[in-house]
Amino acid sequence: MTTRAGRPPTSRTAEDATVPAGRGKRAGRVARSAFRPRRFMTSLIAAVVLTAGGALTAIEVFSVMGGHPARIVPYGWFVHWAEHASWRSWQVLAICAAVALVGLWFVLAGLLPGRPRVVPLRGDDRDLAMAVTRGGLGKALVAVAEEVPGATQARVSLGRRRVRVSVHCPSHAVDAVKEQVRRAVQGKLEEIRPLTGYRVAVRARTRRV
Amino acid sequence: MDRHAARLNRVLLVLTGLLLIAAGGTGLAFGLGAFGHLRAHQPVLSRVTRHFAAVHAWYWPEIGAGAVVAAFIGIAWLLAQGRSDRIAGVVLDDGDGTGRTIVPAGTLATALQDDIQGLPGVRSARVRLTGKPSAPRLRLNVTYERRADLLELRRGLQDPALARLRGTLEVERLPTVVRLNLVTGDERRVVE
Numbered sequence: 001m002t003t004r005a006g007r008p009p010t011s012r013t014a015e016d017a018t019v020p021a022g023r024g025k026r027a028g029r030v031a032r033s034a035f036r037p038r039r040f041m042t043s044l045i046a047a048v049v050l051t052a053g054g055a056l057t058a059i060e061v062f063s064v065m066g067g068h069p070a071r072i073v074p075y076g077w078f079v080h081w082a083e084h085a086s087w088r089s090w091q092v093l094a095i096c097a098a099v100a101l102v103g104l105w106f107v108l109a110g111l112l113p114g115r116p117r118v119v120p121l122r123g124d125d126r127d128l129a130m131a132v133t134r135g136g137l138g139k140a141l142v143a144v145a146e147e148v149p150g151a152t153q154a155r156v157s158l159g160r161r162r163v164r165v166s167v168h169c170p171s172h173a174v175d176a177v178k179e180q181v182r183r184a185v186q187g188k189l190e191e192i193r194p195l196t197g198y199r200v201a202v203r204a205r206t207r208r209v
Numbered sequence: 210m211d212r213h214a215a216r217l218n219r220v221l222l223v224l225t226g227l228l229l230i231a232a233g234g235t236g237l238a239f240g241l242g243a244f245g246h247l248r249a250h251q252p253v254l255s256r257v258t259r260h261f262a263a264v265h266a267w268y269w270p271e272i273g274a275g276a277v278v279a280a281f282i283g284i285a286w287l288l289a290q291g292r293s294d295r296i297a298g299v300v301l302d303d304g305d306g307t308g309r310t311i312v313p314a315g316t317l318a319t320a321l322q323d324d325i326q327g328l329p330g331v332r333s334a335r336v337r338l339t340g341k342p343s344a345p346r347l348r349l350n351v352t353y354e355r356r357a358d359l360l361e362l363r364r365g366l367q368d369p370a371l372a373r374l375r376g377t378l379e380v381e382r383l384p385t386v387v388r389l390n391l392v393t394g395d396e397r398r399v400v401e
Contacts, residue, residue, distance in 0.1 A: 100233025
């Protein structure tokens with residue numbers, strides 16, 4: 001049982017209706033951009049490797065040129081290996097493939113927008129970007145689902161575009177409870193107004209009564 | 210970390226990634242025979258390469274200089290990760306060019322925090338002023354009662370809270386980013 005929620009026309013208030021469509025879109029773009037991942041961890045790894053690699057190479061090169069090799073890294077064995085390994089040996093091919101793959105990872109991390117850790121909300125003001133934490137949104141939806149008579153022990157899983165709700169309910173009232181839970185969760189999403197239109201899927205876990 | 214650092218991250222990641230793809234790709238091309246089978250069978254560090262480095266005096270200094278540049282870029286990149294975009298105060302222009310007033314960010318943040326905490330449903334609020342002293346921005350962390358109306362909170366933030374601050378600072382725009390944490394008394398398991 002799935003349905004779309006998040007941006008139904010019925011949820012628009014009278015105030016929203018007076019807002020030109022372009023303003024809402026621009027506000028949405030601003031909200032999405034404000035909560036885009038900053039690629040902190042990938043950048044940290046890349047920056048540490050770049051700094052360490054650059055510093056070690058510079059120290060080794062200039063210390064050898066000055067006549068007092070620092071030998072912080074044992075590059076003697078690497079030179080020996082590189083003098084004997086051909087370009088088509090599997091070790092060299094594997095290292096080159098790994099380097100290219102890391103490069104691809106960095107390029108994709110830089111170019112792809114990424115999934116925000118919070119859920120951006122719709123609004124009409126581009127100077128006011130709002131988002132709710134995923135945990136907070138999940139708990140709010142759990143509470144709403146558990147308010148439905150007969151539904152207990154609700155669990156909510158927030159996907160990219162889908163909200164999966166799982167509830168315990170008596171076996172004789174599965175269809176009715178599922179429909180009510182779906183409506184309740186959908187209603188709450190319409191109230192919270194996430195920028196992404198979520199689909200609501202409800203699963204009922206029955207127990208012996 | 211500010212949005213400038215986010216942009217810097219993405220640009221440097223793409224550039225570093227392209228360099229790594231070029232290096233790895235060239236090695237793979239050598240190994241897979243794109244430059245001839247003879248080249249594929251040669252060692253990675255051939256006599257030709259060693260001879261080239263030996264006869265050109267600029268070779269090792271250039272490698273060293275390149276490494277120093279890479280290390281400096283790396284350090285700058287690392288420092289950017291920890292840089293805060295918080296500002297200490299906001300500059301108010303008197304308009305007639307005779308002088309300017311600096312309002313401490315702490316004072317403004319406390320006033321706005323009090324305003325927001327007065328809105329229905331708000332449990333707590335934390336305000337941070339970022340951007341430039343002449344063009345401030347706001348980052349708000351608001352803990353909000355999940356049963357309360359979010360639309361009402363949005364309206365309350367727009368007017369009076371932010372409108373009052375805009376009036377005080379005499380600025381037309383005050384870009385604000387709000388991170389809401391919906392809370393309640395009882396906690397349930399949520400699978401993310």
